[in-house]
Amino acid sequence: MATAETSPPPVSEEIKVIQDATCTFCGCVCDDIDLKVQGHKIIEAKRACVLGTAWFLGHEIEDRPMCLIRGQEASVAEGIERASQILTEAKYPLIYGMSDTTVESQRVAVGIGDWIGGLVDTTTSVCHGPSGMAFQGVGEVTCSLGEVRNRGDLIIFWGANPAESHPRHFTKYSLMPKGMFVPRGRKDRTCVVVDVRKTKSAKAADIFVQIKPRKDFEALWTLRALANGVDLDPEEVERETGQPFTVWTDLMDRMKAARFGVIFFGMGLTMTRGKHANTEALMALTRDMNKHTRFVCKANRGHGNVSGADNVVTWRTGYPFGVNLARGYPRFNPGEYTATDVLARKEADAAMIIAADPMANFSQPAREHLKSIPYIAFDPKETPTTRAAEVAFTVATYGINVPGTVYRMDDVPIPLRPAFDSPNPSDLSILNGIEKRVRELKAAEVN
Amino acid sequence: MAETFIIIPGRTSRQGAGISEGKFKQNYQDEITQLQVAPEDMQRLNLQPGDWVRVSSESGQIEVQIKPAKGGELPPGLLFIAYGDLSSRLMGADTHGSGMPTSKGFDVEMVALPDYKPTPAT
Numbered sequence: 192m193a194t195a196e197t198s199p200p201p202v203s204e205e206i207k208v209i210q211d212a213t214c215t216f217c218g219c220v221c222d223d224i225d226l227k228v229q230g231h232k233i234i235e236a237k238r239a240c241v242l243g244t245a246w247f248l249g250h251e252i253e254d255r256p257m258c259l260i261r262g263q264e265a266s267v268a269e270g271i272e273r274a275s276q277i278l279t280e281a282k283y284p285l286i287y288g289m290s291d292t293t294v295e296s297q298r299v300a301v302g303i304g305d306w307i308g309g310l311v312d313t314t315t316s317v318c319h320g321p322s323g324m325a326f327q328g329v330g331e332v333t334c335s336l337g338e339v340r341n342r343g344d345l346i347i348f349w350g351a352n353p354a355e356s357h358p359r360h361f362t363k364y365s366l367m368p369k370g371m372f373v374p375r376g377r378k379d380r381t382c383v384v385v386d387v388r389k390t391k392s393a394k395a396a397d398i399f400v401q402i403k404p405r406k407d408f409e410a411l412w413t414l415r416a417l418a419n420g421v422d423l424d425p426e427e428v429e430r431e432t433g434q435p436f437t438v439w440t441d442l443m444d445r446m447k448a449a450r451f452g453v454i455f456f457g458m459g460l461t462m463t464r465g466k467h468a469n470t471e472a473l474m475a476l477t478r479d480m481n482k483h484t485r486f487v488c489k490a491n492r493g494h495g496n497v498s499g500a501d502n503v504v505t506w507r508t509g510y511p512f513g514v515n516l517a518r519g520y521p522r523f524n525p526g527e528y529t530a531t532d533v534l535a536r537k538e539a540d541a542a543m544i545i546a547a548d549p550m551a552n553f554s555q556p557a558r559e560h561l562k563s564i565p566y567i568a569f570d571p572k573e574t575p576t577t578r579a580a581e582v583a584f585t586v587a588t589y590g591i592n593v594p595g596t597v598y599r600m601d602d603v604p605i606p607l608r609p610a611f612d613s614p615n616p617s618d619l620s621i622l623n624g625i626e627k628r629v630r631e632l633k634a635a636e637v638n
Numbered sequence: 639m640a641e642t643f644i645i646i647p648g649r650t651s652r653q654g655a656g657i658s659e660g661k662f663k664q665n666y667q668d669e670i671t672q673l674q675v676a677p678e679d680m681q682r683l684n685l686q687p688g689d690w691v692r693v694s695s696e697s698g699q700i701e702v703q704i705k706p707a708k709g710g711e712l713p714p715g716l717l718f719i720a721y722g723d724l725s726s727r728l729m730g731a732d733t734h735g736s737g738m739p740t741s742k743g744f745d746v747e748m749v750a751l752p753d754y755k756p757t758p759a760t
């Protein structure tokens with residue numbers, strides 16, 4: 192790994208093979224990819240899906256300065272100095288992103304948040320944050336993907352479309368593998384997709400249940416009622432959910448008859464009206480099902496290390512995202528301390544964005560405010576967020592250039608095996624530099 | 639005349655691959671700037687693939703080209719757009735105390751723009 196201080200290593204054009212490299216594009220974190228690498232280019236990514244192939248083969252060392260301050264080329268050391276000034280001078284600084292970097296970098300980023308008394312939030316708040324809230328309410332009966340692979344005989348996807356978002360989910364973990372207790376693989380499993388759209392995943396299912404938009408909560412509570420033997424009015428169920436009552440009773444019969452049922456859920460639940468109430472209903476249903484048989488649920492996490500971000504922020508602060516460290520101890524309150532809210536309400540007066548693109552993904556008021564405050568951005572590529580940053584660092588890519596650890600969507604830590612060195616510094620080396628300088632500046636304030 | 643629809647922004651594999659190729663490159667830009675409409679709705683509203691429409695929510699509006707949803711993916715009344723700059727423009731800032739704006743399944747109005755000429759990107 193190149194550091195901020197070293198010059199780029201010479202590039203060998205010999206083809207080398209990296210076995211069992213880890214793809215960090217999505218939460219499946221496939222660690223069985225064989226890469227052929229020539230110089231600064233990956234020319235083959237064996238076993239990678241369409242997204243993984245684009246991740247590896249689309250990886251280029253862009254001809255961009257390692258650091259830009261207000262669009263002007265600067266040294267990394269100057270960038271670290273300016274970034275540290277911005278963060279220490281701010282009254283309500285926000286640190287956001289972090290789901291596309293290693294746990295080692297996440298750890299330092301949270302440390303900086305602590306030193307500056309800022310807010311620490313990750314992209315979880317705009318993906319499975321509501322699931323994190325539901326988890327605190329009802330708990331989560333869950334398992335590793337290895338257990339799903341070896342035991343799962345009824346696999347339900349709810350508001351999730353892995354065929355497009357996690358293309359190897361079916362083949363590596365959930366549907367196709369021949370497992371210890373499902374020796375015939377797909378033939379031993381029943382797949383159900385519940386969604387408002389007939390997605391590509393629906394086409395891979397044995398049973399597709401198309402519900403009315405914004406009626407997940409009602410559909411989940413219908414199943415909860417059936418699991419608990421509560422009488423329901425069939426007409427009302429059909430009117431509310433868009434599916435005949437018999438569809439739900441049939442599904443419940445299958446769920447009770449399963450030996451090991453699994454519900455994978457996606458952002459169809461968390462991003463739709465109801466949000467944490469939807470995921471809470473799903474987790475409660477999973478809990479209810481354990482009166483009848485073994486049942487688990489699992490969020491289909493998107494970014495490669497978003498689960499790592501939850502883990503690191505939790506073991507550093509006690510809370511998974513949306514943490515305010517301004518009083519010197521952590522406080523958690525989604526909606527108050529989460530990134531999109533503090534930006535849209537024009538509260539944050541500086542920000543550090545690590546491997547995320549809020550200038551493309553946030554609401555317009557949040558984007559407009561972010562554009563108006565000084566912020567620091569880290570990304571291997573040019574994005575709308577790096578373009579508007581006061582300090583933009585071009586960093587090496589985790590997993591491809593940078594070693595470290597990431598957490599798969601089932602919270603299993605996976606090591607990275609990088610393909611080649613980048614001439615660009617890792618975000619870890621820059622974050623370490625910022626943390627050191629921030630501590631000096633804070634100490635000077637006290638003295 | 640404007641009609642009310644429910645819009646679902648979401649991930650597509652082309653949009654996902656486009657992130658890795660580069661957000662300012664053609665593949666990504668093409669994918670995030672096309673609105674999928676149910677063929678039944680297109681027929682009813684006399685819309686052709688490539689026609690421009692204006693989609694407005696409580697929070698913003700976008701002008702976008704349409705294409706028919708394939709393989710029965712969308713029931714009538716539902717629209718789909720890949721996540722990106724345009725989908726985010728329609729999203730409100732209020733997170734209802736959750737940190738998450740309502741980003742899927744919200745109401746929008748769609749109106750055809752027969753004479754619309756997009757301003758060239760600078």
Ligand code: SF4
Nearest residue numbers: 214217220221243359
């Ligand atoms: S499924 Fe996800 S982690 Fe696996 S190769 Fe595809 S993009 Fe990479």
